[in-house]
Amino acid sequence: MKAGCAVSVMLMSAVDPYPTDAGKKVVLAGFVEYFRDRLGPRDVHYLLVGGQPQPEFPITLHALPRPSRKAALAAVAGRVPTGRGTLQESLLYSPEVSRALAETLDRIGPDLEIYDTIRMAQYADGAHANRQLCYLDDLFSERYAAMLDAGDRYPDVKIRPLGNFAQHVPGPLRPLADSRLPQRALLRMEAALARRSEDRAALRFRRNLLVNDGEAARLAARVAGRGAVDVMAVPPLVRPPTYRERQYRGAPDFVFVGLLSLPHNEDGVRAFLADVWPTVLTRMPAARLRIIGRDCSRELTETVARCGGSVTLEGYVDDLTEVLRSASGLINYLRFGSGIKLKVIEALGRGLPVVSTGVGADGFATGAANGILVADQPAQFADALCELTDPGRNRAVSDGARGQFESTFAREAVFACYDQAFALG
Known part of the structure; x- marks a missing residue:
């Protein structure tokens, strides 16, 4: 320089x-x-x-x-x-x-x-x-x-x-x-x-x-x-809005967030609806899933339509604050992919617990203490979603999510890493 x-x-x-x-x-x-x-x-x-x-x-x-x-x-x-x-x-x-x-x-x-x-x-x-x-x-x-x-x-x-x-x-x-x-x-x-x-x-x-x-x-x-x-x-710089304490009271409401034209996202949603969601509905008939993301294919639209009112397609949402504040958890059911998933960082920043496959959690610290529960078998994935509807368990995993975000993905932590990577001094 x-x-x-x-x-x-x-x-x-x-x-x-x-x-x-x-x-x-x-x-x-x-x-x-x-x-x-x-x-x-x-x-x-x-x-x-x-x-x-x-x-x-x-x-x-x-x-x-x-x-x-x-x-x-x-x-x-x-x-x-x-x-x-x-x-x-x-x-x-x-x-x-x-x-x-x-x-x-x-x-x-x-x-x-x-x-x-x-x-x-x-x-x-x-x-x-x-x-x-x-x-x-x-x-x-x-x-x-x-x-x-x-x-x-x-x-x-x-x-x-x-x-x-x-x-x-x-x-x-x-x-x-x-x-x-x-x-x-x-x-x-x-x-x-x-x-x-x-x-x-x-x-x-x-x-x-x-x-x-x-x-x-x-x-x-x-x-x-x-x-x-x-x-x-x-780490990528993800800037969720100013943190607001979560208002979770036990409703079995889950959310998927992601660009649906990406192959791993579309496949993940389709596989989740086929392999996991029926088990969740059997155990929690009132469960709801909100799919947020643009560029949904015709095939995925038809798949969602067959789920009745338990699943909704909501397109691109500019401000996810209220959606994620009250949800039980983020679903990250990916069967293939690479890199690090920004949707997971978004969830961590809002204190939203994440349930993910091992592929989807690659690059993150996992476990309840870090806000990310990992399950690769459909039955285990359904178990993890059901346990998050307990408000006490949800609160503990939520605290772990915020802790991982603050230590690794908050603006100050990311900029410190960029200072080293780009060596502007």
């Missing part, structure tokens, strides 16, 4: 962090808030691929072009077969974007460059490696491998691997990702290519950041002995 001078930072992404209505956006918005707090808005630059000028953006925004369809398909044809990039990297690559990035960096002259996942890391100029970091989010290779494993273990699983990346995929190619045989072939190929790109990033960048401690350790172990690596986990 420049001794005694102002420091400038560049973040490059294909994701607009606003509105913060998806987990990835929450993480990026947290980075923006941190750098704006530490450096001021003029010295923090956000380079948005496919973006448009936005007068209300909180830092300096630079709109870069989106790769044309022709350029994206050419990149797929030229890079995927040679192992130079994944499908997702290739669909976001073009020489035009590379030139626009170089010109923007020449004007800015940043002291720190941060590239959002391997999709943007492919644009980093190795000549400036000493000032470059890569935010890997989670390990895409493990995400795809988990989808394949889930398909083997659960015959009913329906995987839509594109999720919210579908906007970057040419329309004619999208059906391939949703048809089972080509889907599995694509997932196997993408998992192998992503692993290669992740390993390259670990060896290439000054520091690599993930949101999950376990994934950070596994990536470092994968490339051990191949060169110097610096891999670190950083």
Whole structure:
């Protein structure tokens, strides 16, 4: 960094962090808030691929072009077969974007460059490696491998691997990702290519950041002995409203929160309604489940309709305070996935007990003392939900949830971790 001078930072992404209505956006918005707090808005630059000028953006925004369809398909044809990039990297690559990035960096002259996942890391100029970091989010290779494993273990699983990346995929190619045989072939190929790109990033960048401690350790172990690596986990900045004491009085009311276009969320809700919810209703006929999240598929809508009045679809809710304040617990019934689940952090911040599978709780401290009950079998999951309807038990798990949030995910704790990760001093 420049001794005694102002420091400038560049973040490059294909994701607009606003509105913060998806987990990835929450993480990026947290980075923006941190750098704006530490450096001021003029010295923090956000380079948005496919973006448009936005007068209300909180830092300096630079709109870069989106790769044309022709350029994206050419990149797929030229890079995927040679192992130079994944499908997702290739669909976001073009020489035009590379030139626009170089010109923007020449004007800015940043002291720190941060590239959002391997999709943007492919644009980093190795000549400036000493000032470059890569935010890997989670390990895409493990995400795809988990989808394949889930398909083997659960015959009913329906995987839509594109999720919210579908906007970057040419329309004619999208059906391939949703048809089972080509889907599995694509997932196997993408998992192998992503692993290669992740390993390259670990060896290439000054520091690599993930949101999950376990994934950070596994990536470092994968490339051990191949060169110097610096891999670190950083918590996302989730800002629930000012804490208000919970008003739980024993009603068997539960809530699921999450973007329903994400494959692990849709599958988790469908599996929960099939495997766990009937048992809960048998034991607690008055039980209710509120599903909050946008982009619900037609199939999931039909599944919910067959549950009668015990389950409601409520779409996106801007303020979850009242919903979560009175609920018995958050349901996080995930059968596959990777990374760390922001919905769990949201619940911890509000003191809402969480009942999760082990997959969904990856990256968190678990147990009643930490606010997260873990159960992987349907009967055990139902038991955990039923026991949370005891107000005393609920209060104890709620206190554990708040304790974990304050020690790990509160603003001061997150910013202290970012100070170490980004080393602005």
